[in-house]
Amino acid sequence: MTTPALADELLELQFNAEPLGATLLGLPGHDHELADPSEAAAAELRAAALAIAERADALVEAGDDPITAKVVAQQARAVVDRVDARVVEYTITDLFVGPASALLTYLPMLPLPDTARVEGFLARLRAVPGHLAAVAERHRAGVAAGRVPVRRLVDAAVAHLDRCLAVEVESDPLLAQPIEDTGLAAERVRLVAEVVRPALAAYRRVLVDEIAEHGRPDERPGLCALPGGAELYAALSRVHTTTSLTPDELHRTGLDVIAGLRAEYAELGSRVFGTTDQAEVFRRLGEDPDLRWRDGEEMLAAARAAVARAEEAAPRWFGRLPGQRCQVRAVPEAEAPGAPFAYYLQPSLDGLRPGVYFANTDRPTERQRFTAEVTAFHEAVPGHHFQQTIAIELSELPLLRRLADVNAYIEGWGLYTERLAEEMGLYSDDVARLGMVAMDSMRAGRLVVDTGLHAKGWSRAQAIAYLRENTPLSTVEVENEVDRYIAYPGQALSYMVGRLEIQRVRAAAEARLGDRFDIRAFHDLVLGSGQLPLTVLDEVVSAWAG
Numbered sequence: 001m002t003t004p005a006l007a008d009e010l011l012e013l014q015f016n017a018e019p020l021g022a023t024l025l026g027l028p029g030h031d032h033e034l035a036d037p038s039e040a041a042a043a044e045l046r047a048a049a050l051a052i053a054e055r056a057d058a059l060v061e062a063g064d065d066p067i068t069a070k071v072v073a074q075q076a077r078a079v080v081d082r083v084d085a086r087v088v089e090y091t092i093t094d095l096f097v098g099p100a101s102a103l104l105t106y107l108p109m110l111p112l113p114d115t116a117r118v119e120g121f122l123a124r125l126r127a128v129p130g131h132l133a134a135v136a137e138r139h140r141a142g143v144a145a146g147r148v149p150v151r152r153l154v155d156a157a158v159a160h161l162d163r164c165l166a167v168e169v170e171s172d173p174l175l176a177q178p179i180e181d182t183g184l185a186a187e188r189v190r191l192v193a194e195v196v197r198p199a200l201a202a203y204r205r206v207l208v209d210e211i212a213e214h215g216r217p218d219e220r221p222g223l224c225a226l227p228g229g230a231e232l233y234a235a236l237s238r239v240h241t242t243t244s245l246t247p248d249e250l251h252r253t254g255l256d257v258i259a260g261l262r263a264e265y266a267e268l269g270s271r272v273f274g275t276t277d278q279a280e281v282f283r284r285l286g287e288d289p290d291l292r293w294r295d296g297e298e299m300l301a302a303a304r305a306a307v308a309r310a311e312e313a314a315p316r317w318f319g320r321l322p323g324q325r326c327q328v329r330a331v332p333e334a335e336a337p338g339a340p341f342a343y344y345l346q347p348s349l350d351g352l353r354p355g356v357y358f359a360n361t362d363r364p365t366e367r368q369r370f371t372a373e374v375t376a377f378h379e380a381v382p383g384h385h386f387q388q389t390i391a392i393e394l395s396e397l398p399l400l401r402r403l404a405d406v407n408a409y410i411e412g413w414g415l416y417t418e419r420l421a422e423e424m425g426l427y428s429d430d431v432a433r434l435g436m437v438a439m440d441s442m443r444a445g446r447l448v449v450d451t452g453l454h455a456k457g458w459s460r461a462q463a464i465a466y467l468r469e470n471t472p473l474s475t476v477e478v479e480n481e482v483d484r485y486i487a488y489p490g491q492a493l494s495y496m497v498g499r500l501e502i503q504r505v506r507a508a509a510e511a512r513l514g515d516r517f518d519i520r521a522f523h524d525l526v527l528g529s530g531q532l533p534l535t536v537l538d539e540v541v542s543a544w545a546g
Contacts, residue, residue: 001055003065007072007400010052014079017045020106023120025392025403026348031120034131037099037138042083049079067529067536068398074242074533075404081235085489088135089142090226092149092207093487094160094338099135100203101157103128104164105335108173109345111352118184125174125191129199136206143214146227151215152460153487154207156338161204163334169193173332218460221486222453233454236490240407241497242533247455250493254447257440257496258470264437272430282472285434291369296330296361302369303328303359306376306426313424314382319520320528322389326380327356336362340484341371341477344379346388355385366476370435373428377421378439383414390527401530407491408534412498413526415443419499434472441471442481443499446492450485460486501534502526509545 001009015022019030053076059069092098096105112118142148164172174192179185216225223229223236238244245253262278269281285291293299307326314321324347331339339360347355357380360367377383387410391402418436427433445467452458452466460482467478485492510517522541529540 003056003059003069003072004398006052006055006059007068007398010049010072010076010079011400011403013045013048013052014075017041017079020102020124023110024106024348024353025346026350026352031117032123032127034103034124034127037088037131037134039138039141042086046080046083049076049083052076053080067532067540068401070536070539071401071404071530071532074406074536075400078239078405081239085232085235085239086142086147087236088138089145089147090139090149091487092139092157092211093153093483094156094335095153095484095487096335096339097488098153098157100132100200101160101335101338103131104160104173105332108176108332109353110177111348112177112179113352115181115184118179118181118188121177122184122187122191125188125196128196129202132199132203136203136210139206139211143211148214148216148226149211150218150221150486151212152218152221153483154212154215156483158204158207158212160334160338161200161207163337165197165200165204167334169197172197173334220457221460222455222457223489224455224457230455233489237493240490240494242406242408242535243497245497247451250447250497251451251456253500254444254449254451254496257444258448261437261440261444265434268430268434268437272434281434285368285370285438285472286474291431293364293367293369296364299359299361299364299367299369299372300328300330302372303357303376303380306373307357307380309428310377310381310421310424310426313426314386317420317424317520317523318382318386318527319524320390322355322386323393324354324389326385326389327354328376328380329356329358331358331360331362333362336360338480338483340480341367342375342379344384344388346384347392349392355389357385363476366474368472368474368477370431371438371473372435373426373432374418374421374435374439377426378414378418382420382424383417384410386417387413387527387531391531394528394530397530401532404531406531406533407494408498408501409531409537410498411494412496412500412502412534415439415495415499416502419503438472442467442473443495445470446481446485447496449482450490450492453482453485454489498534501537505538505541509541512545 015030018035019033022030053073056069056073056076060066088099094101096102110121112121169192172192175188179188223233265278265281266276270276273281273284275281307328341360343358345356347353394402418439421427422436449463449466453463463482464478506522509522525544
């Protein structure tokens, strides 16, 4: 078998395991399916992925498209690590990584342009009860094994379900996408009312009656509180960083970056507030009423203005540009209380769903405006929108290279572009630059807090206190961040690990090439090679630099 064929085999295995992901990307063949979360399906998936990884290793040795073969090997072993981490057992949350929250977040996004897609969507709605029943069985198995969720997040998941079920059926987001056929449209209404909503209510009862009482308290929210927690966290750390860095090494890196930012806070604080004291800079950022939003519309307008400014400057820094513009929208109201303050959803390959930057407009007067520009650059332009839209347009590469789920590359690029935006002259003033430094604090703080929670036994309060002391983010944002790290172990590690590696390989290339270094060519190389594990990215850039 050739390497591209093996890459396709792995991709199909992944889409069989997560068919909703295939539909979100606009790939046919899985539109009628939901994932099988059962223990038996997980064991079968693990065995198949491990076999693919071993075959990919052999192709690397044979020199058959070694870059793609290395991507296949890493992605296949990431599947194994995800299965071994058993996340479905204890991941109960209102964040979109929770089983019910994922359905409620992603199903309403699916376009329904033709009869086949509509019928597939209706089949999915019919499958919701069985899917959630199987999820509930995994939760029960987790409780029996001592792998229990966090009580606070279970309560948040119940509250999310309550919000969704409180909406009148005719206003249910699952009915938002237009359907021309009136018969099929009526069947969708019936399924939502008679199948989906009762299934959500039944799942809610399982959480309340069987699971919540076993939940971990805020004092023990990390994976280290679970049986085999160190192994669970190690597996997820490998998935999200594509490295073998230990929790201690990651923790120390975060502490070092936090310490190194003090000089920037002092310089910018002196210019903006007339003080070099970091605590006073944080206080002023947090308490100045002029640095708060008036409403959600103002937030969205600021995001759109930053994206437009970045689009205008981009051709001077990138030779290859995405074929479509990024849209900016508010996070849907029902999801907003548990959602991050912003995120990006890449476009589908079929062109039916655009790339969208979602800004969280929930409780806008409690959110700080000085991070608006840096967040737009990270999530939209030249961050995730450039990276992920260009990736899916790389038709010359195997599809796996274009879609590989490599968080350290994806989030590392997003964080890299926050500093790149300063080189590009995109920040409008020193307050916005303080936002850039604040985001560096948060991403470095993630290394400290994620490892603190999941490897060192930190409490939720300890994690919140650390971020409150070392970042200028508001209380609502800090609490949302910490709850996200608790719900999604290891993912927060990817940002700073990836950014530091992209900066390292760029610096090495600049040193080697000297005056011949071309920043546009470097960016085109990084974005034009597909989504690569960090070790493979290093090889690609090193070969380019000579």
